[in-house]
C-alpha cells in the first residue's frame with residue numbers, strides 16, 4: 001500500500017449512526033462509527049485494555065464503548081472513562097486507540113492512511129464529476145491485491161479477448177499507442193484500438209496530440225473513471241482489504257433524462273450490464289499470479305502495456321517517498 005494518501009474505504013451507508021462497524025481495510029482491522037454530529041470516525045479495532053474488538057461494542061454519545069469492560073473512547077482515540085476505576089478517576093493517557101482522519105465526500109468515506117499532519121491534502125476526486133451526477137453502485141469482492149484490479153482497468157489490450165461479446169466486440173486487437181500522461185498523480189490514457197490491417201501499431205510519439213479528454217482516468221491511490229461521454233461515466237474504487245483481497249465499488253453515472261430519480265433507475269439497470277462485464281474481468285484477473293504486482297516482477301510486457309508500466313513506476317516512487325508506518 002502507498003502511505004500518506006486518501007483512500008476510498010467505504011460508502012456512507014455502510015456506517016450506520018447507531019452502532020460501530022468492524023471491517024478490514026489496508027490490512028488492518030478497523031472500527032468505524034459516527035459521533036453525535038454524524039461525522040465518521042475510524043480507529044484500530046482493538047481496545048487498549050485487553051485487546052477486545054471495539055466493533056463488538058456500542059456507540060454511547062460521542063464515544064465508542066468496548067464490549068468487555070466498558071472503556072469509552074472519544075473521536076480522537078482518547079479513553080474518557082474506565083468504569084472499574086469509577087467516575088472520579090483520571091484516565092491515564094496511555095489508554096488510547098489509534099485514530100485515522102476520515103472525510104465523507106462524493107458518496108464515499110475516505111481514510112487518510114498515513115502519518116498525522118497539519119493540513120492534509122485535498123481528496124483526489126475527479127474534477128468533472130460533480131456530486132449532482134445521478135449514479136448507482138454495486139460492490140464486488142475480488143481475491144487479489146488491489147494493484148491487480150487497478151491494472152486490469154488500465155489494460156487496453158484485453159478488450160477483444162476478455163470482452164469479445166460485450167464492450168470488446170469488433171476484434172480491435174491492434175493497439176496504437178496508447179497515449180499515457182501522468183500529472184499530479186493522475187494518470188490519463190487515450191485509447192486507440194483498431195482491427196489489424198497488416199500495418200504496424202503506431203508508437204505513442206507518432207500519434208497527434210489528443211484534443212479530446214482521455215477515456216481512462218486513474219487517480220492515485222485507488223479511484224478510476226471511464227469517461228464514456230459528457231453524460232455517462234463508469235467509475236471504480238479499488239478498496240484494499242489486505243494483500244489478497246479487494247472490494248470493488250463500481251458506479252455508473254448517467255444524466256439521461258434530467259430527472260434524478262429516473263436517471264438513478266436507469267443507472268441501476270445499466271449496472272446489470274456492468275456486472276456482466278466486470279464478471280468477465282474477474283474470471284481472468286483472479287487467475288493471475290502472483291496476486292499483487294511490482295515494478296520489477298518478471299512479467300514480459302509490450303507497448304500496449306504502457307499505462308500499466310506508468311502505474312507501477314509511480315506507485316513505486318510514492319511508496320519509496322512515504323516512510324510510514326515506521
Ligand code: FES
Pocket residue numbers: 047048049050051052066067068069070071
Ligand atoms: S478489553 Fe476493552 S475494556 Fe477491557
Ligand SMILES: [Fe+2]
Pocket residue numbers: 152158159162163277281
Ligand atoms: Fe475489462
